Amino acid sequence: MADILDLIKSRRTVKEFIPKFVSWENISRVLDAARHAPSCGNIQNWKFVVVMKPEQKQHLAELAYEQYEIVQAAVLIVVCAEPQKAERYYGEKGEQLYSIQNCAAAIQNMLLEAHSLGLAARWVGAFDEDSVRSVITAPAEIKIQAIIALGYAKEVPPKPPKYPLESLVYFGGWRNKLKDPAKYMNDIATILARKAQTGKEMVLKGMERFGERTKEIISKNE
């Protein structure tokens, strides 16, 4: 089983898809991953509308400011929040903030499950919300959070740059940084790279000494 961190790091937003069928088993696994995400007070105030009809996909792509590449994806999953449900329990914060966070957690679960199944996905957040809501015939109180395009990649793009940990993490207070964050943050890759470098230097030094010693012996015997 792949390490979760490897999956997290190797997942990519895929722009283009090939027109290939995704099995129902895989689609349902991706949806199942969504429902296991954390949500405030476990209220699970989300719904997922699966869109497979070509003309409906075409319409959604148009409403996503003409991101037509997603039409080739086997499925579009429209992620919807039910903010009123969160508001009942948590007031304005539930409506404005927690509903969005709940759906974002569900989306990330879907993306990772898709990736682990060898599928490709694209999180589409740019769209005309009111029009998308009417395409999926959702009532006015539903907030459309995202359209997830799911399918097989035509091409997996290279990893975009990500900020290094040490530029993102402070300790105890704003802008408090450690001198050697890799040492404390268990950045195994950096630690191993350093060990490998030290090992390499030791071997080179050893070889150098061996060379010098050999020269000494030769010159003595001459």
Ligand SMILES: Cc1cc2nc3c(=O)[nH]c(=O)nc-3n(C[C@H](O)[C@H](O)[C@H](O)COP(=O)(O)O)c2cc1C
């Ligand atoms: C809230 C949100 C909205 C996004 N909207 C779009 C979008 O409309 N179209 C798109 O192609 N990608 C969209 N993305 C994907 C980002 O462009 C992508 O995650 C980013 O470039 C980093 O690439 P990566 O996911 O491969 O690490 C969105 C991502 C998020 C989190």
